[in-house]
Amino acid sequence: MDQEFLIKCGHVLTMDPHIGDLVAGDVRVRGDRIVEVGTALASRGAEVIDATGMIVLPGLIDGHRHAWQSLLRGQASDWSFPQYMVEARALYCGCFDPDDAYLANYLGGLESITAGITTIVDHCHLQSTPDVSDALARGLKDSGIGGVFCYALQNVPYYVDGDSIDRDTVRDLLTRAPDAWHDANAARLRDTYFGSGPLSFGIALPESTPYMPAHLSAGILARGEALSPKLVTGHWNAISKPGFYQCTLADLLDVGAFVSPTLLSHNNDLSDIDLKRMATARLGLCTCPDTECGMGLGSLIARRFVDMGGAASLGLDTTSFARADMFKQARLMLQVERKRLADETGNMPSVIGYNTRAVLELLTLTGARSLGMDAEIGSLTPGKRADLILVKQDELTRRADPAATLLFFSDASDIDTVIIAGVIRKRDADLIGIDVEGLRERTTRAVAAVGERYARLPHKQLADVWDGIF
Ligand SMILES: [Zn+2]
Known part of the structure; x- marks a missing residue:
């Protein structure tokens, strides 16, 4: 019973x-x-x-996280976005062996649970080898957290074997379309680890997806759909500068490219017209206050999106930047929004305009809607x-x-x-049931091992690996 x-x-x-x-x-x-x-x-x-x-x-919902970066806690707090792309996404990412990957996602789950987060969307872009992929899935599942493990169809370098590293080879790997082995690997993980329990299988899109010609983006989305994900997630922004705006959302919506529940993050520069399109098409949106403010990614737009009838969540993005604490994210969101409202009128407001309840909804029921999971949680x-x-x-x-x-x-x-x-x-x-002392020892060893591999990398050679892209 x-x-x-x-x-x-x-x-x-x-x-x-x-x-x-x-x-x-x-x-x-x-x-x-x-x-x-x-x-x-x-x-x-x-x-x-x-x-x-x-x-x-x-339980609180974190709509956007890269749980593997929990092993890099605090490292990103002073990084700009281009620095993050080099340090985390071209250098550190290649320094995780399977044991490190397991521990990183296990700790990412545990630090979430201890902070009251019961659902995370893990945008997992550390799929460097099949063994690392297995370790990432097992680590998150073993932590007991619920949510969606979103396998990123994205190439990642692997430096652990100590082979010589060539800048052009790494650049090509990072920027070309996801290699074919990812599809079978993702399907294997889905069937091995995500048949039951509160953690489901999803797909994360490569970063370049929003900036490709629409027919190529549609091809990537179709590769994701073929893997029967519970959720598709992706970083998604427009290219917006004075006199220029480019966004492929409308074209992709026109051809029905978004099929499964979809949650897009960091949509700071989207026009009201495109936000409205997202809301109408029931695509979810996730705002990550700490990293979006800290890295200057643009306006926090969760509130604007909800006002248009859309469903938004908040996300931590990475605990290499700030501790897993959704209340702090919600508070930052609230205060930034209050300041914006005051700045727009130029006066001290006579009513506060945006209150704690409205933001708490982003962590619960509205957040669940953004994941297409409001019938189940929230x-x-x-x-x-x-x-x-x-x-x-x-x-x-x-x-x-x-x-x-x-x-x-x-x-x-x-x-x-x-x-x-x-x-x-x-x-x-x-x-409950965590060997804290044993975990401390393993964590100390893993942080040191990843740090030593990172220190041996040819940093100068790889510093411009994203040149012209990020
Ligand atoms: Zn992210």
């Missing part, structure tokens, strides 16, 4: 517009499903989890998957709106309990 437990007496933010908030609410979980939400529910023999003094809400609704978190409140914030407490006064250390598909992954603020 399925395990059953009852979360009692929490301040429940269901994020379901038909149920709303319950100040002293209960949530019953059976197996991997939410089966009842209400007040004063009887335990009927279920294990009771006391949520008194805690906020209960759906709110505490009976029948949906049991992905939920309990967040500690202190005595001072008891009268505040819980959404404000979460965004402005909470971080990973306040996340008491994390449940994914009915499995308790974190309780009493500790991850």
